[in-house]
Amino acid sequence: MAWYNASKAAVVNLTQTMAAELAPHRIRVNAIAPSLADTPMKSFIMEGFDDAAEKLVLQSIPLGRLATGEDIAAAAAFLASGEARFVTGVILPVDGGRMVA
Template sequence: MSSRLENKVAIVTGAASGFGEGMARRFAEEGAKVVVADLNAMGAERVASEIGGSAIAVGTDVTVRAEIDELVYAAMQAFGRVDIMVNNAGFTHRSGSLIDVDEETFDLIADVNMKAVYFSTLAVVPIMERQGGGSIITTASTSGIRPQAGLTWYNASKGWAITATKSMALELAPKKIRVNCLCPVSGDTPMLARFMGGDTPEIRAEIRAAIPLGRLSTPLDVANAALWLASDEAAFITGVALEVDGGFDI
């Protein structure tokens, strides 16, 4: 066990499964105190209990500002600081015609993938500024760089996340707050079926065929990329949309 995040406190949203769970576990392995946040409170409790004493779980609806504020307050009460904020919670409509996406689904995509980043930024930036710096990481997507047919409104939300990351990085650099995002290709996570309109061996084979390195992304791939961005090894890295895609966007 190494300690690249020793003495650092990280909040990870959407951490009860998939990429978020991978990040929470990997950060803890590297010495971080981790706040495991998810709408699925039982799932968050499971992940935190398996990590052990260096983690707490907080049931959080990231679309509600008061719940984001409570999440950050819980982190401060438990660990006294916030060094890393990972906006990983995400939502997508099922792959299909853009005109078939109802307004309620569109609003949820906007609230989870976009507005939640705004809420968390309002909550953590004053804390990070007082501490002398910090790291904000958002899980965007290759869909924000290379849009996929059938996912128009999701693609747009992830393009927004990339642009917001770059603009935030410019504005927050004088405060020593680095802002980056991750752009994973389709991964072996519970959201795969919604992205692709199903999850069958044939669909997975089609995805693998489009990725030069020949496989889907994994939670560990994304967690290792996030770990580097969160660590002091990336102290001179800000405003980056890091492709974790096996060459898909080439």
């Protein structure tokens, strides 16, 4: 998992650096940081988990479920919209509250 964590850190650094460099040109740069989502990658990550382990994962998410593709798409649509016209350099967690739990 070290490679995965390092790639996530690189996304944060790149997003913030590009946001600072491109802001004078009125170009906004943001990123989405989804937690475990109900996608094919979930099967890879949770391979070998028994029902009890899967239940613990869900219990660690305050909203009580995994993210969906629609949840992540909604975050992207917001960041791309005029409603986010003054938002740049943000890493938006789409994690059901897991980060604050």
